Amino acid sequence: MKFHASQVYMIMAFLQSLANSTMFTTYAIFYIATLGLNPLELLIVGMVLEVTVLIFEGITGVVADTYSRRLSVIAGMFALGAGFVLQGFIPSLETLIPFVGVFVWVLVSQLICGIGYTFISGADTAWVVDEVGTEKMGSLFLRAKSYSLMGTLLGIALSVGLSTLGTHLPYAVGGLLYLGLGLFLIFFMKEPRFVRPERTADSSHWQEMKTTWLSGAKVIRREPMLLLILVVTLFSGAASEGxxxxxxxHLISEIGIPESHLSMAMWFGLIAAVSTFLSIFVVRVGERRLDMNNERVVMVGMFVLTFIRIAAILAFAFSPTFTWALVCLLLIGMLNSLTQPLFDTWLNQNIESRVRATIISMMGQTDALGQTAGGPFVGWVGTRYSIRASLVMAAILLSPILLIFGRVLRKKTSR
Incomplete structure (x- = not known):
């Protein structure tokens, strides 16, 4: 059996979202209720993940452009699988090795997962764009988002069901799904259009990787648009971490879950399910209405979505009731589902093929830098004042992005 590159990408999108939603729909219950992490520890967990990404992202992106994007993606899938399975067994490890604290095991698993993310980041997008062509990438990203949302929907039900049996089980199952996806890609992911850089007889592996990285850095320096994208990525990362x-x-501690026959896991599952249904609808509308090959359409879309997202985060932070907060959460979920395909399209419209994975990885490093720098500060604000204050700070960190989008739109209008 053979699969076209676009089909493999759709399967990847579906299974990754299935695994992620299985783990992350109820992860707050596992982290907060079972492991007992406080707001600062939650942000430190994120910081360790992002520092790992910051350190390894550039290296793994260069590996993908220099040697093989396929092997980079497969290695990443297995690393993520190992990291998530480790998290799933933390309660057992605490019993077997009591002198190592729960928080330490969480940090170790985040380190492994961070390395896995860096191998995939940039490599998967660079691979599929080269295989299908830049003229098809915009519509492909939107279709892949639809598949990922369907995987999310299935994972929500799986997460809630597993969490009722044991709050650690979603991570164990999600990790196994990543390992299975890695096996699938070994057999069905091909890269016939990948062209390895020419290697001179006296060049070493490190010299090849250095040359590829420097080529990517030169492209970014001479392209003002890519520098603007870097700034957008930096502030977006700082805001998203919080x-x-x-x-x-915030929903659990400061607003409160309504008392009912539904468990906390069921509430989070219900919120995620409704958000996913609405996101599928929004993405389908975007597929029909948006011209993803028109850069101005993409830019206007990101400007409007970012503006509404800032307003929605502020409204969520100051929600007087659970219903108000729920509406805000659903709106933010829909906005995020449409923003990512638009951003990926905008980014790839401005990148050369030969250094695509390297530059996307550099963007990933910038995002990690934003999250690493902004995350602890936002977490400190939450610990010192309130989680509501942290959310307000997250909205403030998004505001410079509007100025950048406005500047780009003005330039395109004046041409």
Missing amino acids: YDRLWEA
């Missing part, structure tokens, strides 16, 4: 790590804690 919101992504603390919205559940």
